[in-house]
Amino acid sequence: MNFALTEGQEFFRKTIADTVDRMIVPKAREIDEKDEFPWELWKDFTGLGYLGLRYPEQDGGMNADKVMCMIFYEEVARGSVGFAQSVIMNILMGTYFLFRFGSDEIQKRCLYPAMKGEKIATMCFTEDQSGSDLGATRTTAVKDGDGWRINGTKMWITNGPICDFCTVLATTDPGKGLKALNFYLVEKGTPGFSTGQVIEKLGCRGTVTGELVFDNVWVPNENLLGSELGKGVVYVGEILDEVRLMTGAMALGVARGAYAEALEFARKRIAFGQPIGKFQLVREKFAEMDMLMNAARLMVYYGAWLLEAGGESRLIAAEAKMYATEVCLKVVDELTRIYGANAFAYEYNPQRYFRDARFLLYGGGTHEVLKDFIGRTIVGKV
């Protein structure tokens, strides 16, 4: 067994952490308060080239292994989880199907600019009546001449209101559930494609989340992203574990940010003549948080290692997402207790961590759905 990062991975961790400290951390508060997409930061940060992280070098990417991807997701979320969501959407979910199935022309037009941050990508699953339950997708795609006609509305779309293109999940036959789902590329400016309501969120502010409307949108055949009809769910499966581990890594990042705030406060805040970090009940909180975070870190990175090695990672990915997020919720809660009443004031940072942590409960699968999936897989048919 060897749990150490390689020298290269360690250098990458340090470099990305330093980049986040210099570029994102100083703006995190402003991003949250303004709740507007930080265009300037987007331009500066994406200009460094990180959006091609997980794609091959010949496509202009970095060919990073899964452990490095987790390091990146964790560090960026430590800086600002709102900004991280926008960045990661371009890196992973928003571009994957273009990378996997897009024609040369589509890759040139959409994928490569998205890897440079010149175009904003998104992927749309969720609808007002369906999220985890993909089989209930109501957005339809009907064959029409040399292409497809798409109708429906998507909800809770990260980057949606500002996207240049989206990968949309639609059904060719609503009666067939999971077996009739496909992905289609729809670009901004396509007649009938428009943005709807922007959601005002409790946390993860700064990333723009909202509704996308497909009103008789026609796209050519090459925009069908998949080599076989009805295999959309199978294709999602290719990145599902990475998406779940990524959510776990983001949770770790938020937890680390919150933990650092708590530690600084416990060392400085004087009560009854001494720093509060000297009181046993406060120290107990740090022992607990450190233990939980280490356990979550082991799960997330073990999952990433397994995924990279080609092992069976479906259960550990679901468990790591769930556990790391629950740990994150515990850590942000403890931060607000250590900080005392000031944690309740908008003037200080703890409330931001407290709000941000909540959103991680839902992305990558709600914990109720994940637990049911894990239990069902373990017990099997009885």
Added chain:
Amino acid sequence: MNIIVFLKQVADTEARIFIKSDQNSLEIENKYNMNFFDEFAVEEAIKIKEKSKDAQVTVCTYGPKRAIEALRTAIAMGADKAVLLNSDGLECDDSLTVSKVLAAFAKNEGLDLILCGRQAIDDESASIGGMVAEFLGVPHVSAILSLDVTDGKTARVESEVEGGKERVEVHLPALLTTQKGLNTPRVPLITGVMKAMKAVIPDVDPTILGLPREEIDPSAAGIRVLSYETPQQRPPVKILEGETPAEKVQGLIKALKEQAKVL
């Protein structure tokens, strides 16, 4: 044009530092970075390289194996080559010894320009630049704020002096030390990070540079740390009691006269 940048890996400003029980050595949390002032030197060297096609930037440090990380950061920023002069088992705290090693390296390498930070933020000795220049017999300007290498033979340099700025012309080769204000060190591009991750950085035994071993042996140190001590804790804030503002002011004047003895 050969540009050499000397840099040092120092403890992060947020790293926790403890004095060991022997009182003359430190236990430092494993958080290290490139010295703040050296970042300006690396950035400036890369800027010169970007302007002139034939320039090559070599970064070098004399330090422990872990300092390779700081060299990698310089490569990620855009340096062409890096060399670690491994200080394992050798003296590396005494500035005079360090300067001898660095000067020997520069002499072997061949140089037109040397840049390094004006001081390291750990020992704050601010002496390496001047000493290396002296060993090499080249001109030295410290704490520069602007640099213009006009024709490869001379450089125009601006530095801060008491109450103003000074502009000088320096013949190359020369050694210049850098400070905040010279430039804004860049955040590495991912292409640089990838290059740095793969870079093979030679780990060199400085005794091959031609210096007699006894000159860089720990016993050769002219300076020895006797003890470290933490800054004295500030006394607690005293709140002056008094029924009225006038009474409190009277109490303040009395305290300033009798206790602080500043009036």
